[in-house]
Amino acid sequence: MIEVTEKKDYRSITNEMRLEFAAVSDNESFARMAVSAFIAPLNPTLEELSDVKTAVSEAVTNAIIHGYGNRGCITDRVQMNCELRGDILEVEIIDRGVGMEDVDRAMQPLFTTRPEWERSGMGFAFMEAFMDDLEVVSEPEQGTLVRMYKKIGLGSWIVSEE
């Protein structure tokens, strides 16, 4: 699991990028900026941009605080892979942290294992609300992979109409 180098059909892929960064909280905004810049050529609406930024922020924050226990260790790594198939964005956020035993339970709104850190259990609910599709693969002691999809550029046909 959490194997990200599987063979894929590159014929339908129009752009791709891979990032790896330290699991420290400064990189939460970095990840949001990176994905924003990546989809900028698709002319996303402001709402689409906010949706993607929120979802990425949730997944990256989860990797940092839950996956790696919020320890701020510079050698802990979060991976962010982005891919475009035409106007469909795929984002993967991967950590090699503690993982989850019960993914379905973790994804329920308001479920949190960290109330003492003021987490509200809304992260997965926001990812689900703001993206078109969400997949989560996780294994205890192995890590977690969050994969999300969203169609971008509802605004682009409006521009080309002019």
Add this chain to the structure above:
Amino acid sequence: MEEDFKVIDNYLMIRMPEEVDHHKSVDISQRADRYIVSKKVGNVVFDFERTTFMDSSGVGIILGRYRKISCFGGKVYAVNAGSRIRRLLLLSGLENIVQLVEK
């Protein structure tokens, strides 16, 4: 930074930053609690005027302050919350906890 926290009567006014995320949230919560304790304020007002981004960390900040003050009859308010922030509050079921104030 310090002027982002202001006490007026029984209200702690907090000017929320441009981006409300986990990176910023720990500091905001800790400072707010210091004011709540040392100045004995009963209510907290979150001002989102300059906020352009928020994630679930913002929900945590609001809920956390609500838990601190509600047992003493205090309330939490949100001013200048745009449609985006309202939607996040609604999705999190905070509509009965936060009083939305139009300015």
